[in-house]
Amino acid sequence: MSDVLLNFSNGLADTVAAAGKSVVRVEARRRMSASGFVWADGVIVTAHHVVERDDNLTVGLPNGEKVSATLAGRDPSNDIAVLRIETTGLTVFAQGTPDQLRVGHLVLAVGRPGKDILATHGIVSAIGLGGQADNYLQTDVAMYPGFSGGPLVDVSGQLLGLNTSAMRDTSIAIPVQTLRRVVDTLLSHGKIRQGYLGVGAQPVKLPAGLREQLGQETGLLIASVETDSPADKGGLLLGDTLVGMDGNKVRNMEDLAGLLSGEHVGKASAAKIVRGGQVIEVNVTVGERA
Numbered sequence: 001m002s003d004v005l006l007n008f009s010n011g012l013a014d015t016v017a018a019a020g021k022s023v024v025r026v027e028a029r030r031r032m033s034a035s036g037f038v039w040a041d042g043v044i045v046t047a048h049h050v051v052e053r054d055d056n057l058t059v060g061l062p063n064g065e066k067v068s069a070t071l072a073g074r075d076p077s078n079d080i081a082v083l084r085i086e087t088t089g090l091t092v093f094a095q096g097t098p099d100q101l102r103v104g105h106l107v108l109a110v111g112r113p114g115k116d117i118l119a120t121h122g123i124v125s126a127i128g129l130g131g132q133a134d135n136y137l138q139t140d141v142a143m144y145p146g147f148s149g150g151p152l153v154d155v156s157g158q159l160l161g162l163n164t165s166a167m168r169d170t171s172i173a174i175p176v177q178t179l180r181r182v183v184d185t186l187l188s189h190g191k192i193r194q195g196y197l198g199v200g201a202q203p204v205k206l207p208a209g210l211r212e213q214l215g216q217e218t219g220l221l222i223a224s225v226e227t228d229s230p231a232d233k234g235g236l237l238l239g240d241t242l243v244g245m246d247g248n249k250v251r252n253m254e255d256l257a258g259l260l261s262g263e264h265v266g267k268a269s270a271a272k273i274v275r276g277g278q279v280i281e282v283n284v285t286v287g288e289r290a
Contacts, residue, residue: 007017010107011176012121015157019110021091025060026069026149028053033060035111035150036083037092037159039183043082046149048074049166064115068079068119073186077257078174078193079164081149082186086092093151096158098137098175101126103259107139108153109163109171113146120144122171137161139172179195185262194261196289197236198229203252204241212272218251219243234284236271243279 014191024044026036029052034118036046036059044059051057057069069083101124108121122141137152143165152173185192201220211217219241225231236242242250245259246269259269265288270281 011155011186015153016108016110016117018157019108019119019151019153020112021062022093022128023110023112023117023150025112025114026243027058027060028138029261032146033051033113033161034146034148035113035244037124037149037151037162038092039179040092041084041088041090042085043072043160043183044069044085045179045183046081046083047164047166048076048081049077049160049164050149052084052117056123056265057083059083060112060115061087061090061106062117069143071162073190073192075182075186075192077181077192078178080162080174080179080182082183082188093153093159095180096154096156096160098127098160098177101137101154101160103129107141107160109139109141109143109147109150109173110153110157111147111150111163113144118147119193120147124269125170135175135178135192137175139171139173141171143171172240175217193265193290195260195262195264196229197231197256197260197284197286198226199231199236199242200224200254201242201256206274207277210243210279213279214243214249216243216251217248220250220256230284230287234271235282236273236284237275239275241274242271243274245269 020207022038024036026046034050036044039045069085072082074081104122111118120142126138146166161175200223203218204221213272222240236288264286268283
């Protein structure tokens with residue numbers, strides 16, 4: 001039994017040492033430095049909330065060298081920021097497969113708020129959609145000061161996501177599939193496009209018959225419609241209850257926000273609504289939030 005525990009312990013230590021080759025220190029705020037990691041040659045990913053300034057950014061490399069960085073772009077809604085550095089040849093993380101991740105899997109959070117690598121471990125406690133982030137992994141790892149922006153890795157050292165303490169009261173990681181989409185967009189365009197309908201809404205419970213018909217407990221009661229907004233032009237009315245878009249359920253504001261990501265801007269979406277007790281669909285072309 002002692003050999004099993006020793007081998008397991010040595011394996012975790014080896015994983016942290018290997019991951020540390022890709023973890024950097026990010027100096028972009030007045031207080032304690034935060035963490036980041038090498039995404040691609042010359043590209044560093046970190047958390048949006050730790051980048052408090054847009055200039056005079058510094059990255060501490062694994063070898064102890066400090067280099068200047070520039071902000072390529074940020075996505076506050078997912079707490080992601082992308083930095084560029086001129087240094088190349090750094091070790092890039094191998095990306096894991098969060099779609100195969102299950103609640104209960106062992107994970108490690110790695111950070112470099114100082115010169116040395118730090119680590120903590122825990123399990124995946126929840127996997128889901130919603131909240132401020134459009135996708136998240138919830139873990140029970142201890143998020144020590146300066147760990148935000150650092151990587152969450154599996155036991156083989158593959159990148160699962162970006163750790164953040166800014167999204168919820170629990171430890172959250174933005175998974176790698178979200179990182180791919182956001183980072184690619186920021187590197188190409190410098191910003192994230194966000195869709196909008198132009199409605200004010202609040203969650204409401206659906207009548208029993210509709211709950212059974214739609215397979216959901218709640219929808220969004222439309223309390224206001226902006227003049228000439230996408231919702232107005234698409235025929236949404238005050239008093240309608242929005243219950244779905246493009247085949248996805250809309251039960252609360254978090255569901256709606258997740259369906260208004262940048263790739264939907266300019267596209268016609270089938271909005272399923274309850275009007276006068278009947279379920280109907282109207283086509284709404286999603287606009288872009290200024």
